[in-house]
Amino acid sequence: MSDELIFADEQDSRAEQQTQIPWKILIVDDDEEVHTITKLALRNFQFDGRPLVFLHSHSAQEGLDMIRKHPDVALCLLDVVMESDHAGLDMVPKIRDELRNTFVRIVLRTGQPGQAPEETIIADYDINDYKEKTELTRGKLHTLLYSCLRSYRDILALERNRQGLERILLASTQLQQKTFVQDFARGILEQISAILAPDEDALYAQCEGVAAHEESGRLTVVAGTGTYQHDIGKAVTDLLPDSAHAFIAGVETGFHAQHLDSGYFCLYRSSELHLSLLYLKGLTARNAMEKHLLEVFCQNALTAFENLSLRTELEDSQREIVFILGDAVEHRxxxxxxxxxxxxxxxxxxxxxxxxxxxxxxxxxxxxxxxxxxxxxxxxxxxxxxxxxxxxxxxxxxxxxxxxxxxxxxxxxxxxxxxxxxxxxxxxxxxxxxxxxxxxxxxxxxxxxxxxxxxxxxxxxxxxxxxxxxxxxxxxxxxxxxxxxxxxxxxxxxxxxxxxxxxxxxxxxxxx
CATH class of the missing domain: 1.10.3210.10 (Hypothetical protein af1432)
Structure with missing residues (x-):
């Protein structure tokens, strides 16, 4: 994506709202004093501008129920010895295997280190750290939180990228089932929403846009959504903002994308007289991942659209030749x-x-x-x-x-x-x-x-x-x-x- 990308104020407000979502910290310990001291030591802690919210459980079973209810817990501070000498240890595989939660960071805490040797526990259990309760001073607890939350944040980012890639592959598969240029172009516009906002409300998900294709120097609309749905066949120059015209004129062959004041704009130019274009009015990417997904999808979609256009042009030529041959017989x-x-x-x-x-x-x-x-x-x-x-x-x-x-x-x-x-x-x-x-x-x-x-x-x-x-x-x-x-x-x-x-x-x- 170009370094010149400009994002609308709407994106900034969404990002600002997201920063207020707190990190969920689950404390599982049968000693109420541990809950109180931990909250006190972390009362003003923030990471990435987001505060903490604490969830409390006093047994392993309560802890499992809490994670089942709140699968987005970022960190579980887990006592080893509770209703049994190894209740905390037994809880770890249940979190990973039964609840299938591989995201939550787990830190075991024990007041009896001799009962569960550190090297054995780290090797045998899917945990992220193992601490004695006596060593978790305020400073070390802050250090631990930074390390665990940073890891959790990065894991979620990788997961969102994986899901985004799956959505791209699914969208690409659905597009490949479309064999007509107009259907394919409309499919591109529809799939953008599925990739960027699969769970958003309709207002955000239904973006307005046009897909256009140029042949022999004439750039016309082949598909449109929203206010553009009745503009098929019209010249794109009559619909795009002035800032887009200079962008079209200035690009060389290849794929190019840019966020203009009015929305997202990308195009693929394969030759001097062949250009595929996509304009999404008012669309903004909310974060770096969405920017990347949007660019990857549009680049592949426009390349496929160009190939489909060329194939359609070849098929149209075949049809024309068929009629010419038949017409020659009719004239004879x-x-x-x-x-x-x-x-x-x-x-x-x-x-x-x-x-x-x-x-x-x-x-x-x-x-x-x-x-x-x-x-x-x-x-x-x-x-x-x-x-x-x-x-x-x-x-x-x-x-x-x-x-x-x-x-x-x-x-x-x-x-x-x-x-x-x-x-x-x-x-x-x-x-x-x-x-x-x-x-x-x-x-x-x-x-x-x-x-x-x-x-x-x-x-x-x-x-x-x-x-x-x-x-x-x-x-x-x-x-x-x-x-x-x-x-x-x-x-x-x-x-x-x-x-x-x-x-x-x-x-x-x-x-x-």
Missing amino acids: SRETGQHLRRVAEISYILAKASGLSQHQAVLIREAAPLHDLGKIAIPDAVLNKPGPLDPDEWAIMQTHAQHGYDMLHQSDKPILCTGAQIALDHHERWDGKGYPNGLAGTDISLAGRITAIADVFDALSSRRCYKDAWSLDQVKALFQKERGAHFDPDLVDLLMERWDEIADIKAQFPDR
Whole structure:
């Protein structure tokens, strides 16, 4: 974190309130005078600006109950001999093992040192010191308190760092489950609160912020919370304070973070035209540990966000290439409408309705435009013949399914693999009378069965060079007639259930 970090007054007030929380000191001794003398010797003692508060127990069992009730006891001053000659010794493993309290510092005190030799006790018991009661003068008691409380404070700091790291790992895992840039960016904003304030009230935990990404020099909002939730797509320069603009302009490549007067600001610049940005309005870190956690999480999150953005850009390029390939075939067929887009969207609706996951449905939508790719190998005289095809021409036309598969199936890319299967199967029939392989029923891939319905629906309801468009009533009658013959009966039922939604696709993507 930069040395130039500035923290708001709110952080100072929180820290000031925290300093008033007292250190809990538990005295376990059956001699009431020991309790009185210890309190008297430490009556004005403070450590890190925090006073002491004393808890009292007069037996080992009372001591265990007290630690169970107050697990945040910092120091236990424990007598060895109480209800038995080794009651204090027996209490130590119960604190560590039964109560699982490894944080409390334990100092054994004894008035009979011969009964429990120091070397044996230190070696065999998880304690921090072993003292004779006669040697605990006021000065030595103060020294002991400083040593034990400093150790307890540092152990807690290590534990908070460990918990913070766990929260970072958990947040990172949850973020990795998000596959879309906007979801991922919003996830970053949501996880900040979980890392810095998992137990705080909603007012503190729900920070307001924006996540933005720059492509080709345009920095726009991709996710927002609070007052920024409706600003997606807007230019970030219109939303950020003036102090942030100079910061953006001045940074080189890499990760940079800074606390501005208005909140926390960080960015990751991978190149001159690629920048990921995170701004959290009014957010302040309350201590050095939170500053470190915030920076570590944001650095990793923005790096992952950049990688996801690049992957999304690559996938968008693949989708665009798929439509370009499909569109090239459509132009060669002298069809310049939006057949491909409509087939893709209808296929997506049917895929979702059939119970496929979002990922599988999207994959079918993206691959469906490749269903007729093999027509690129069909001669113009056959492809664009205005009238019916003769048997030889029809045989040539039927080869386009195999041609499309042959072009695509060698790729290991999911879109192209799915496209290959769709190209091969979308002219198969449920009754086995289709082509090219005469497959029947569920031997036909689900992607092929879905795209077949989408393709026929749009082809019949659209004008072609060899026919006029059918009415939607005529198309519906055809599907009802061919249910269980040409088409998968279950998919036809889903088509009928969503007929109006699918029919609206034609209005959304009309022919040019």
